[in-house]
Amino acid sequence: MARISKSNVPQFSVDIYQNEFLPEGGREVNAIVTVTSTGGGTSGGQPLPGPAFAAEGAPPSAGVVIMVDCSGSMEYPPTKMRNARDATAVAIDTIRDGVAFAVVAGTHQAREVYPANGGLAVADPTTRAQAKQALRKLTAGGGTAIGTWLRLADRLLASADVAIRHGILLTDGRNEHEKPEDLKATLDACTGRFTCDARGVGTDWEVKELTAIASAMLGSVDIVADPAGLAADFQAMMENAMGKEVADVSLRLWTPQGSEIAFVKQVAPTVEDLSGRRVEAGPRAGDYPTGSWGDESRDYHVSVRVPSAGVGQEMLAARLSLVLPQPDGTVEVLSQGLVRAVWTDDMAASTRINPQVAHYTGQAELAQVIQQGLEARKSGDMDGATAKLGRAVQLASASGNEDTAKLLAKVVDVVDAASGTVRLKARVADADEMTLETRSTKTVRVKK
Amino acid sequence: MPESPPSATTTLCPSCAEPLDPGDRFCEHCGADVQAPPPAAAPPSGGGSPSGAGDAGPAAATGPAGAGATGPAAAPPSGADGDGARPRTDAAGADAGAAAGGYPAGGEAAAGDGPATDSFLLAPPQGQGQGQAQPQGDGDTLALGVPLPATKLSDPREEEPETAPEAETVCVACGLGGVDADGYCEHCGHAQPRQRDHQEQELEGVAAVSDRGLRHHRNEDAFALSTASLPDGSPAVAAVVCDGVSTAYRPDDASAAASAAGGESLLAALERGAPADEAMRGALLAAFEAVSALAEEEPAPDGAAHHNAPACTCVSAVVTGPVFTVGWIGDSRAYWIPDDRTQPSARLTEDDSWAARMVAAGLMTEAEAYADERAHAITGWLGADAVEVDPHVAAFQPESPGVIVVCTDGLWNYAESAAEMAAAVPRDARTRPLHSARTLVGVALDGGGHDNVTVAVLPFPAAVSRAGFPPDQATDGPGGAVNGL
Numbered sequence: 001m002a003r004i005s006k007s008n009v010p011q012f013s014v015d016i017y018q019n020e021f022l023p024e025g026g027r028e029v030n031a032i033v034t035v036t037s038t039g040g041g042t043s044g045g046q047p048l049p050g051p052a053f054a055a056e057g058a059p060p061s062a063g064v065v066i067m068v069d070c071s072g073s074m075e076y077p078p079t080k081m082r083n084a085r086d087a088t089a090v091a092i093d094t095i096r097d098g099v100a101f102a103v104v105a106g107t108h109q110a111r112e113v114y115p116a117n118g119g120l121a122v123a124d125p126t127t128r129a130q131a132k133q134a135l136r137k138l139t140a141g142g143g144t145a146i147g148t149w150l151r152l153a154d155r156l157l158a159s160a161d162v163a164i165r166h167g168i169l170l171t172d173g174r175n176e177h178e179k180p181e182d183l184k185a186t187l188d189a190c191t192g193r194f195t196c197d198a199r200g201v202g203t204d205w206e207v208k209e210l211t212a213i214a215s216a217m218l219g220s221v222d223i224v225a226d227p228a229g230l231a232a233d234f235q236a237m238m239e240n241a242m243g244k245e246v247a248d249v250s251l252r253l254w255t256p257q258g259s260e261i262a263f264v265k266q267v268a269p270t271v272e273d274l275s276g277r278r279v280e281a282g283p284r285a286g287d288y289p290t291g292s293w294g295d296e297s298r299d300y301h302v303s304v305r306v307p308s309a310g311v312g313q314e315m316l317a318a319r320l321s322l323v324l325p326q327p328d329g330t331v332e333v334l335s336q337g338l339v340r341a342v343w344t345d346d347m348a349a350s351t352r353i354n355p356q357v358a359h360y361t362g363q364a365e366l367a368q369v370i371q372q373g374l375e376a377r378k379s380g381d382m383d384g385a386t387a388k389l390g391r392a393v394q395l396a397s398a399s400g401n402e403d404t405a406k407l408l409a410k411v412v413d414v415v416d417a418a419s420g421t422v423r424l425k426a427r428v429a430d431a432d433e434m435t436l437e438t439r440s441t442k443t444v445r446v447k448k
Numbered sequence: 449m450p451e452s453p454p455s456a457t458t459t460l461c462p463s464c465a466e467p468l469d470p471g472d473r474f475c476e477h478c479g480a481d482v483q484a485p486p487p488a489a490a491p492p493s494g495g496g497s498p499s500g501a502g503d504a505g506p507a508a509a510t511g512p513a514g515a516g517a518t519g520p521a522a523a524p525p526s527g528a529d530g531d532g533a534r535p536r537t538d539a540a541g542a543d544a545g546a547a548a549g550g551y552p553a554g555g556e557a558a559a560g561d562g563p564a565t566d567s568f569l570l571a572p573p574q575g576q577g578q579g580q581a582q583p584q585g586d587g588d589t590l591a592l593g594v595p596l597p598a599t600k601l602s603d604p605r606e607e608e609p610e611t612a613p614e615a616e617t618v619c620v621a622c623g624l625g626g627v628d629a630d631g632y633c634e635h636c637g638h639a640q641p642r643q644r645d646h647q648e649q650e651l652e653g654v655a656a657v658s659d660r661g662l663r664h665h666r667n668e669d670a671f672a673l674s675t676a677s678l679p680d681g682s683p684a685v686a687a688v689v690c691d692g693v694s695t696a697y698r699p700d701d702a703s704a705a706a707s708a709a710g711g712e713s714l715l716a717a718l719e720r721g722a723p724a725d726e727a728m729r730g731a732l733l734a735a736f737e738a739v740s741a742l743a744e745e746e747p748a749p750d751g752a753a754h755h756n757a758p759a760c761t762c763v764s765a766v767v768t769g770p771v772f773t774v775g776w777i778g779d780s781r782a783y784w785i786p787d788d789r790t791q792p793s794a795r796l797t798e799d800d801s802w803a804a805r806m807v808a809a810g811l812m813t814e815a816e817a818y819a820d821e822r823a824h825a826i827t828g829w830l831g832a833d834a835v836e837v838d839p840h841v842a843a844f845q846p847e848s849p850g851v852i853v854v855c856t857d858g859l860w861n862y863a864e865s866a867a868e869m870a871a872a873v874p875r876d877a878r879t880r881p882l883h884s885a886r887t888l889v890g891v892a893l894d895g896g897g898h899d900n901v902t903v904a905v906l907p908f909p910a911a912v913s914r915a916g917f918p919p920d921q922a923t924d925g926p927g928g929a930v931n932g933l
């Protein structure tokens with residue numbers, strides 16, 4: 001296969017879905033932006049020659065650090081530590097040749113397990129075997145201070161000149177041996193320097209805590225309630241990381257004078273409000289970081305407030321570009337799209353809601369009412385919990401979000417999904433409640 | 449503001465950078481809509497403007513810009529659901545019609561035998577004894593979306609201005625920003641005038657003007673003009689006017705395709721020697737095919753309410769010797785306006801509309817039918833999802849000179865009856881068809897410009913070289929199929 005492209009960045013495309021028609025006086029423009037990258041390295045785990053995974057002899061351009069919780073709680077049940085070791089071994093097997101990697105043991109402090117030389121090893125059969133050998137020495141004992149793990153991972157990743165920097169973090173407990181503000185400071189320091197997926201094993205960890213870590217690090221979060229499932233999950237996570245071809249992609253939004261961005265949310269595959277992450281990028285432009293991309297597609301909901309204009313007027317509400325920073329400080333524009341506003345006195349046109357916008361507005365509400373319903377349930381507000389979770393059942397059912405509907409059915413008895421009539425279950429397994437909370441932000445795409 | 453900016457400069461067209469005259473609604477050079485320039489339009493500095501500062505350009509004849517722009521918003525049309533009718537979004541019609549005082553029966557009576565919905569056989573064109581080569585119209589240069597040939601006015605002031613220095617394109621809305629590659633202001637985001645927003649064309653013997661109006665964001669009307677020689681050497685002059693159905697997908701493409709295909713088909717058939725009525729029917733079917741073909745091109749993008757296939761109306765008139773022939777589908781219209789205004793003017797077409805159908809069926813009075821919110825829903829259109837294709841064709845033989853006005857409802861909403869239209873058409877329409885078409889567009893804009901407006905004016909007899917009037921012989925075809933006017 002000839003690779004003649006100078007820049008090995010995958011192809012990005014941007015599709016905008018919106019109803020551009022506003023009534024007289026209308027000021028709110030909503031659009032769903034689908035960003036798709038193709039030509040990346042994800043291919044079912046088959047190694048592909050790609051920019052992130054350089055040919056033999058060339059310096060590696062991707063680095064991965066696996067952070068394994070080795071706190072005392074990992075000892076019980078005893079299978080937990082063993083499963084964590086096994087899962088890490090599977091993940092190491094998934095690392096492609098040429099990728100730089102390291103393993104970190106996390107307690108109230110962070111310790112290098114492999115290669116334990118202050119840097120990263122380059123994956124090949126020998127180093128992978130050595131790394132797995134080193135895992136055998138892992139034992140449980142001590143506390144939990146996740147910030148120290150992230151700081152070490154950052155140092156290790158920074159030691160190598162790699163384009164893709166990624167972490168995989170496994171924990172089973174709360175971040176008890178570190179002040180929340182210390183973790184916050186660490187996240188602020190590490191955000192944008194590498195991406196990180198987080199997994200909670202068992203049910204003794206804090207969903208909000210781990211979600212905040214993964215969110216700040218532009219990675220995924222999930223629960224592995226049964227430690228036996230760790231290996232498969234680690235493999236999937238590592239394969240996903242291996243598929244990343246380009247890092248540090250940002251969504252840049254330019255708005256004309258008088259217009260402003262009301263919010264920017266990622267809405268697929270999960271709901272994530274990006275509004276607060278805006279970094280100014282010149283006059284009336286701001287960048288919203290999206291992390292690394294492989295072969296994948298994500299949807300964003302952009303809402304713009306525009307100045308009022310007369311019927312028959314048309315304006316550009318926002319210009320959206322996908323940008324990649326270049327070493328010289330400029331950016332490469334990977335793709336662009338336009339969000340438009342057209343004022344009309346045709347009520348049929350202006351009152352129409354774009355199906356994509358309607359769908360994702362519903363999915364965002366679904367995530368919100370699940371979180372609010374579980375919160376109400378914890379605080380003993382059973383009426384509030386019933387109302388919120390009932391609404392969630394209704395939204396999940398109407399939008400075809402079957403995975404979320406199944407998770408909800410483990411927390412409430414569904415009387416009538418269409419009307420959202422539910423009864424709270426008297427007993428709910430911790431794992432089921434945590435799974436629902438962790439996965440509440442997972443969305444489905446519009447039914448075709 | 450009485451003060452002038454310190455350095456007075458000539459106002460330039462934002463589209464082509466030619467100098468503009470104060471008060472111009474459209475650029476005289478390229479036709480761009482310049483009604484929303486930055487307010488401080490200073491008079492040209494001494495000697496800088498070849499047009500002369502005090503000399504209003506022809507476009508000024510259309511009256512003050514934007515006079516009716518703040519008129520009340522039209523009531524929303526609710527979807528008409530009867531008879532396979534298709535809702536029009538240009539709701540202004542109902543209001544304008546009502547405001548015009550209803551639909552006097554007199555307007556119809558003036559048409560003599562009334563609008564013909566049947567076809568009529570035409571006598572073979574009578575040779576005028578001057579069978580020489582007719583000027584071949586450059587109708588094939590009218591491809592929408594490409595620059596139209598510069599309009600030639602019969603105006604002595606006409607003088608090619610010195611090429612203006614290449615001016616940076618500046619936003620017509622805020623006057624501050626440049627214009628990006630997508631046609632939006634880089635400062636305020638406003639869409640800049642597009643070529644199709646305002647178009648003018650004049651050929652020998654016919655002129656047309658199309659305008660976006662004041663309430664729609666784009667022009668979904670289109671027209672095509674053409675002239676040709678019949679096999680006997682006598683001239684044929686034709687205009688095709690189409691109005692895209694806004695509730696359908698790609699209405700602007702539909703009208704452009706229909707007018708282009710209709711115009712080509714019409715002239716090709718006439719040049720082959722086909723009778724005018726047959727050529728007209730064929731042209732409407734060709735236009736129909738062209739619109740239907742659009743539905744097969746690309747599917748509507750997901751997420752947009754574009755389930756309806758592209759659709760438009762179509763009206764056409766062609767002057768061939770002593771007769772002219774009108775054909776239509778939908779609610780775009782043709783009117784006969786005689787030079788001698790003591791003679792009756794006439795509406796020549798019968799709308800394919802809900803109201804017209806109700807009246808024709810005797811179910812409602814005209815006043816009742818047009819008061820209904822479904823009145824303007826059309827019952828006939830060009831497009832893949834048309835219920836039936838029923839081209840209406842009628843031929844007419846006026847006894848005196850005049851003009852045929854072919855227009856979309858963007859005009860006739862403001863001059864519905866034949867008498868109202870006659871009142872709006874300038875007296876010198878036959879000798880100044882482009883000026884007349886501009887004036888009529890101005891009538892619609894001054895009335896509120898609620899819809900796109902397109903009007904073609906065809907002098908009769910054809911104002912081309914060697915066309916004579918009256919014809920040498922009476923031309924009753926077989927069965928006397930030609931309507932007198």
Ligand SMILES: [Zn+2]
Binds near residue numbers: 466475480
């Ligand atoms: Zn111009």
Ligand SMILES: [Zn+2]
Binds near residue numbers: 621636
């Ligand atoms: Zn501007």
